[in-house]
Amino acid sequence: MNSMNVIRGRPRGHAMINRDKLYIDGSWTRSTGTDQIMVEDPKNGQIIGSVPDGTLADVDAAVSAARKSFSIWSESSVEHRIEILTNLSESFKARSDTLAEVITMEVGTPIEYSKIAMVGTPRVVAKSYAKLLDSYQWESQIRNSLIVKEPIGVCGFITPWNFPLHQIIGKVAPAIAAGCTMILKPSREAPLNAFLLADMLHEIGLPNGVFNLVSGRGSSVGSRLSSHPGVDMISFTGSTNAGVKVTEQAAESVKRVTLELGGKSANVILEDADLSKAIKSSISACFANSGQTCSALTRLIVPESRISEIIPLVKERVEGYKVGDPMNPSTKCGPMVSSEQKESVLEYINSGIEEGAELIAGGPDPIEGLEDGYFVRPTAFSGVLPSMRIWKEEIFGPVLSITTYTSEEEALLLANDSDYGLSGGVWSEDIDRAITFARKMKTGQISVNGGPFNVSAPFGGYKKSGNGRELGIHGFEEFLEVKSIQKPIER
Numbered sequence: 460m461n462s463m464n465v466i467r468g469r470p471r472g473h474a475m476i477n478r479d480k481l482y483i484d485g486s487w488t489r490s491t492g493t494d495q496i497m498v499e500d501p502k503n504g505q506i507i508g509s510v511p512d513g514t515l516a517d518v519d520a521a522v523s524a525a526r527k528s529f530s531i532w533s534e535s536s537v538e539h540r541i542e543i544l545t546n547l548s549e550s551f552k553a554r555s556d557t558l559a560e561v562i563t564m565e566v567g568t569p570i571e572y573s574k575i576a577m578v579g580t581p582r583v584v585a586k587s588y589a590k591l592l593d594s595y596q597w598e599s600q601i602r603n604s605l606i607v608k609e610p611i612g613v614c615g616f617i618t619p620w621n622f623p624l625h626q627i628i629g630k631v632a633p634a635i636a637a638g639c640t641m642i643l644k645p646s647r648e649a650p651l652n653a654f655l656l657a658d659m660l661h662e663i664g665l666p667n668g669v670f671n672l673v674s675g676r677g678s679s680v681g682s683r684l685s686s687h688p689g690v691d692m693i694s695f696t697g698s699t700n701a702g703v704k705v706t707e708q709a710a711e712s713v714k715r716v717t718l719e720l721g722g723k724s725a726n727v728i729l730e731d732a733d734l735s736k737a738i739k740s741s742i743s744a745c746f747a748n749s750g751q752t753c754s755a756l757t758r759l760i761v762p763e764s765r766i767s768e769i770i771p772l773v774k775e776r777v778e779g780y781k782v783g784d785p786m787n788p789s790t791k792c793g794p795m796v797s798s799e800q801k802e803s804v805l806e807y808i809n810s811g812i813e814e815g816a817e818l819i820a821g822g823p824d825p826i827e828g829l830e831d832g833y834f835v836r837p838t839a840f841s842g843v844l845p846s847m848r849i850w851k852e853e854i855f856g857p858v859l860s861i862t863t864y865t866s867e868e869e870a871l872l873l874a875n876d877s878d879y880g881l882s883g884g885v886w887s888e889d890i891d892r893a894i895t896f897a898r899k900m901k902t903g904q905i906s907v908n909g910g911p912f913n914v915s916a917p918f919g920g921y922k923k924s925g926n927g928r929e930l931g932i933h934g935f936e937e938f939l940e941v942k943s944i945q946k947p948i949e950r
């Protein structure tokens with residue numbers, strides 16, 4: 460039985476989605492506390508649902524369920540895990556409209572993008588792990604040693620709101636594949652999708668205790684999970700500040716901690732690039748999901764010799780990036796997730812103006828007709844200097860910062876001038892030249908000439924963008940311990 464006590468189907472007509480129970484040991488269970496966290500629709504600030512504000516005792520109960528089931532799930536057959544992951548992927552297909560609508564309501568992501576990135580991608584990721592298991596080699600031999608890979612154990616997952624289900628599946632799918640058990644703490648802003656996922660996992664028959672869901676605050680549920688001696692690994696996705704805290708909280712128990720953190724990624728247009736292709740793609744790479752994307756390419760580094768061609772192209776595209784109701788299929792840019800996020804983005808836009816960058820599109824003014832929601836104008840600045848806050852800090856909103864270079868060496872220095880290193884882009888008509896440049900960028904993933912996202916390629920950061928890798932085989936192996944069994948050498 461699921462715990463959605465008002466509606467179970469599509470969230471049409473703004474019915475409240477109130478989830479009043481946590482998913483622990485295969486059952487919908489009342490929290491030991493009584494508080495609920497309210498979930499807002501950022502397009503108008505209305506409350507659309509609520510979830511339990513979990514307690515420390517709820518975390519303890521979930522950890523003990525996950526510990527108990529680890530001894531069984533870690534011994535499950537690979538065939539069983541493949542079946543679960545295949546059925547999960549099918550379940551995504553069956554519920555795709557509901558999932559996309561719920562995420563659009565919680566996050567404000569434009570609905571057409573939700574369908575692809577918020578639901579389609581996690582569906583493919585679940586399937587990719589079923590495929591990976593088909594041929595994965597769990598054992599190998601190094602001289603006299605048998606090398607055995609085993610699931611690491613009980614995992615705690617702490618996730619953000621911006622691509623909520625994608626971040627969750629990037630952890631849950633490889634953990635199921637590896638034979639791990641888990642406790643998920645989703646974000647406070649967008650937790651409803653995680654409850655739908657628990658419904659799906661329950662329906663497809665994932666054994667009790669393998670997946671547990673405890674919603675709540677970072678400072679309580681997240682902190683307890685990170686420090687819990689019964690948790691063997693924490694996989695965290697979120698801001699760099701919270702990632703540092705999670706690492707500190709986890710230190711005493713010496714558990715594995717993998718971090719997927721913030722970004723301020725560079726997109727470099729080399730002198731010979733096709734500008735119309737490059738600018739079209741660069742605008743989507745910065746503004747998708749209303750700019751609330753960790754891997755957004757927010758620093759556009761362009762040749763001084765071509766700036767006069769580039770500015771009108773950027774201006775036209777950014778001004779044409781349609782802001783509006785995220786449920787409207789023609790909307791490209793929805794609201795910011797919360798009023799705090801809106802205020803923070805506006806503060807960055809004002810700081811860019813005050814520090815002397817040239818505003819070429821957008822700006823801090825409200826948008827007529829959209830004053831009730833947390834909307835911000837898609838904004839672009841040129842003449843941005845490396846000393847400015849809009850160059851250095853992650854804004855997490857629809858703001859592009861453009862700067863110029865006069866030599867390729869300078870372009871590389873600018874690209875690598877960041878505390879972060881999550882993503883990047885390079886454009887050139889000569890693919891080898893672009894790849895040579897990409898090799899020198901200090902960042903975890905780089906798109907050359909708009910090369911698309913690959914769900915089986917490792918995703919993760921250099922520097923303050925993190926220390927883990929998700930997706931594909933690299934993401935899978937984060938959930939494994941490696942054991943060497945040394946056999947006697949026969950002489």
Ligand code: NAD
Pocket residue numbers: 617618619620621622626644645646647675676677678680681682685696697698699701702704705719720721722752753754853855881919920924925
């Ligand atoms: P956030 O750090 O505020 O919250 C992320 C999660 O951490 C939430 O579930 C929150 O409740 C929890 N949390 C906060 N403080 C905690 C603490 N002390 N102990 C334990 N848990 C705690 O981030 P957010 O605002 O939800 O998401 C936006 C950030 O996430 C951005 O910086 C973005 O770049 C980053 N992000 C990174 C990736 C990636 O893969 N690298 C992907 C998406 C988002």
